[in-house]
Amino acid sequence: QVQLVESGGGLVQAGGSLRLSCVASGRTFSRYAIGWFRQAPGKEREGVSHISNSGYSTYYADAVKGRFTISRDNAKNTVYLQINSLKPEDTAVYYCAAGNRYYSGNKYDTWSRASEYAYWGQGTQVTVSS
Numbered sequence: 001q002v003q004l005v006e007s008g009g010g011l012v013q014a015g016g017s018l019r020l021s022c023v024a025s026g027r028t029f030s031r032y033a034i035g036w037f038r039q040a041p042g043k044e045r046e047g048v049s050h051i052s053n054s055g056y057s058t059y060y061a062d063a064v065k066g067r068f069t070i071s072r073d074n075a076k077n078t079v080y081l082q083i084n085s086l087k088p089e090d091t092a093v094y095y096c097a098a099g100n101r102y103y104s105g106n107k108y109d110t111w112s113r114a115s116e117y118a119y120w121g122q123g124t125q126v127t128v129s130s
Helices: none
Strands: 004-007 010-013 018-024 033-039 046-051 058-060 068-073 078-083 092-099 124-129
Touching (some): 004 092, 018 033
Antiparallel strands (some): 033 092, 092 124
């Protein structure tokens, strides 16, 4: 079992940056792929990025490509989401989730499905002011 804790959210002005962290417990972290999701008020949860267990493969939703960067440090049991050029529409609760599926390409309708991930963190709030 894996427990995930997100941090790094906050209130920032448009154009600013944040780095979110997802720290996992357990010795099997390197076996899991990690997805970042977000949910804005009144909207469905959406996938924004995914990283394979090794970190070799990374995928992004079109809405965040070029602004978000996902990375991981398996020695620290941590996955990061660097968010640059923040926009008001990025305001949401951001969640990380762990799963053990491998995806061979950036097919958004596969890695972005919440059902593909077995373990979830509690979320961290990101608020972007205009």
